[in-house]
Amino acid sequence: MGFGTMDRERDWPDAIVSRLQLFVEMIGSAIARTRAEGATREALDEVRRLRDQLQRENISLQQEVKALRGHHLGLVGQSAALRPVLEQVEQVAATNSSVLLIGETGTGKELIASAIHELSPRASRPMVRVSCVAIPETLIESELFGREKGAYTGALSRQVGRFEVAHGSTLFLDEVGELSLEVQAKLLRVLEEKQVERLGSPRSVTVDVRIIAATNRDLEKAVRERRFRDDLYYRLNVFPIRMPPLRQRPDDIPLLIQSFVNEFAKSFGKCIESIDKDSIDALQRYSWPGNIRELRNTVERAMILANGPRLFISPPSLPSNAAAASLLLSDNEREHLRSVLEMTGWRVRGKDGAAEILGLKPTTLDSMMIRLGITPKGKRRDG
Numbered sequence: 001m002g003f004g005t006m007d008r009e010r011d012w013p014d015a016i017v018s019r020l021q022l023f024v025e026m027i028g029s030a031i032a033r034t035r036a037e038g039a040t041r042e043a044l045d046e047v048r049r050l051r052d053q054l055q056r057e058n059i060s061l062q063q064e065v066k067a068l069r070g071h072h073l074g075l076v077g078q079s080a081a082l083r084p085v086l087e088q089v090e091q092v093a094a095t096n097s098s099v100l101l102i103g104e105t106g107t108g109k110e111l112i113a114s115a116i117h118e119l120s121p122r123a124s125r126p127m128v129r130v131s132c133v134a135i136p137e138t139l140i141e142s143e144l145f146g147r148e149k150g151a152y153t154g155a156l157s158r159q160v161g162r163f164e165v166a167h168g169s170t171l172f173l174d175e176v177g178e179l180s181l182e183v184q185a186k187l188l189r190v191l192e193e194k195q196v197e198r199l200g201s202p203r204s205v206t207v208d209v210r211i212i213a214a215t216n217r218d219l220e221k222a223v224r225e226r227r228f229r230d231d232l233y234y235r236l237n238v239f240p241i242r243m244p245p246l247r248q249r250p251d252d253i254p255l256l257i258q259s260f261v262n263e264f265a266k267s268f269g270k271c272i273e274s275i276d277k278d279s280i281d282a283l284q285r286y287s288w289p290g291n292i293r294e295l296r297n298t299v300e301r302a303m304i305l306a307n308g309p310r311l312f313i314s315p316p317s318l319p320s321n322a323a324a325a326s327l328l329l330s331d332n333e334r335e336h337l338r339s340v341l342e343m344t345g346w347r348v349r350g351k352d353g354a355a356e357i358l359g360l361k362p363t364t365l366d367s368m369m370i371r372l373g374i375t376p377k378g379k380r381r382d383g
Helices: 014-072 083-093 109-118 137-145 181-193 219-224 230-236 250-268 277-285 291-305 329-343 354-358 362-372
Strands: 099-102 128-131 169-174 195-197 204-206 209-215 239-242
Touching: 083 109, 083 239, 099 109, 109 169, 109 209, 137 181, 137 195, 181 195, 181 230, 219 230, 250 277, 250 291, 291 354, 329 354, 329 362, 354 362
Parallel strands: 099 209, 099 239, 128 169, 169 209
Antiparallel strands: 195 204
16 A cells, blocks of 8 residues: 555554654755755856956956056066066066166167166165266276276366266166276176276275166177177176067057157147057058167157147158068168168268167167168178
8 A cells, every 4th residue: 555545644653754754864965965065066166267267367467567567667568578578677676686688779778777776675776877888988997987086197086986876776787798808807807896996096995786787789799709708798697688679569569659659748738639540550560670769759750740639650761662672671671771871861970860860879870780781882891
């Protein structure tokens, strides 16, 4: 007889009732466990989803913070080529290690040096800058190490050297590859002994200076050719940072353009509401042999000519047959430099000279002309 056929009350034995209660409890526990496991799986899935989302947001936030911090330090850009540089700046800034910045002229090596200094424990004192190519060779030693009155003919007063001025701070040696072998030897001794001797003085002065050097030369090649001391190279090359040229950072060009437009709009008193998209596209396709400095000069010229709220920017002029030109970078670079030189009547130096228009140092342009075989008559130079 089944349970469903019972039409009257019946007394069940305690043993059966106990078994039925146990059975019901087991069924209830199984149902509860199944529900709990399902809820646990859902909770774990939600935790994983939130964790992955948080990781993505954290990575994105870190990149944004670094970009904002870099922008605050004057470093504009978020490209894949620039991000490793910003990470290296963060890594080395807190140390006292020497840093060697390597890259073409105009890539922003001095800005990177300033960023390293500003993020370092030495930031309370100003960074001291020395352009090793701008100071005559006869004066570079006294500029770096100082001199006493009468140390040599024309030394009419005592001069404190840049090393002493930079005591407790950072000394930025720009274009360090231009130093003579004699000055290199004296620089090495100062770095090793942490002491300087002014010209004309036998007394040593202890200095605490962090060195950041920069070069657009291939120092390894210069070492092989015995034009640069290998021991000094190893001293400077503790933490090398290679600056990418602008042609490897096309994604940063719109940001750089906007930054320069904001700068010049303020100084020129002009209101620019928009920048022509075709202009930006053209500037992103251009190879920029003068890098960021050349881009800045190009934007400045466009801002001078601007007479409306919309800014149009033309890339530096190229030869009319540029479309059929060689795709080799060196050939395009050669033609661009030649066109600028012809425009200036082959005048390299001075106001509105080719070097100023290109945003290059005259000595750098001289070197590029030799390397690319550019001469006024169009004849190639040997070597």
